[in-house]
Amino acid sequence: MMIYASPSGARAIERRYRELLELWPVPHEQVRVPTAHGETFVVACGAAGAPPLVLPHGSGANSAMWLGDVAVWARGFGPRRGRLPVFSDEELGRLGMPVLVIAGERDGLLDSHGTxxxxxRADVRVLPGVGHLLPPRTQPIMDFLETSHD
Incomplete structure (x- = not known):
């Protein structure tokens, strides 16, 4: 399935994406990780052996959305290696570890309030008046991570 208007458009977008990834502020590795829906591209960085942190991108975005934040998180967290699990709602409800969810009140893709x-047991923060594309949340996320891993 082609998501671009033309092959030349696809090449232009990929070229610009690669240019943005060259600006990644910390040492990193670009890898492909298996998922339930096929392979996905991942930028892995952070301290080896540190608690893992997964930063998925939002719809219509890519890994470059984390350029402004990743240096903060890479100081205390590392990449998760391997396949990410897929959980049912019932399994999610039984998670025992600290979980933070930040969602927009007007998200057209997710049922934010149903979260x-x-x-x-999660710390669910629904941002008023915000859709699927969230504003930068670096400090609240870091505060949560540092509190949850003391």
Whole structure:
């Protein structure tokens, strides 16, 4: 399935994406990771052996969305290696580890308010008036991570 208007458009987008990845502020590795829906491209960075942190991108975005934040998180966290699990709502509700969910109140892709029901033990923060593309949340996320891993 072609998501671009033309092959030349696809090449131009990929070229610009590669240019942005050259600006990645910390040492990193570009890898492909298997998922339930096929391979996905991942930029892995951070300290080896540190607690893993997965930063998925939002819809219509890519890994470059983390350029402004990744240097902060790479100081205390490392990449997760291997396949990411897929959880049912029931399994998500039983997660025992600290979980932070930040979602937009007007998200057209996710049931943001239903997330509280699906993740009763999670710290769910719904941002008023915000859609699927969230504003930068570096400090609140880092505060959560540092508190959760003390």
């Amino acid at each position: 509280r029901r699906r993740l009763p």
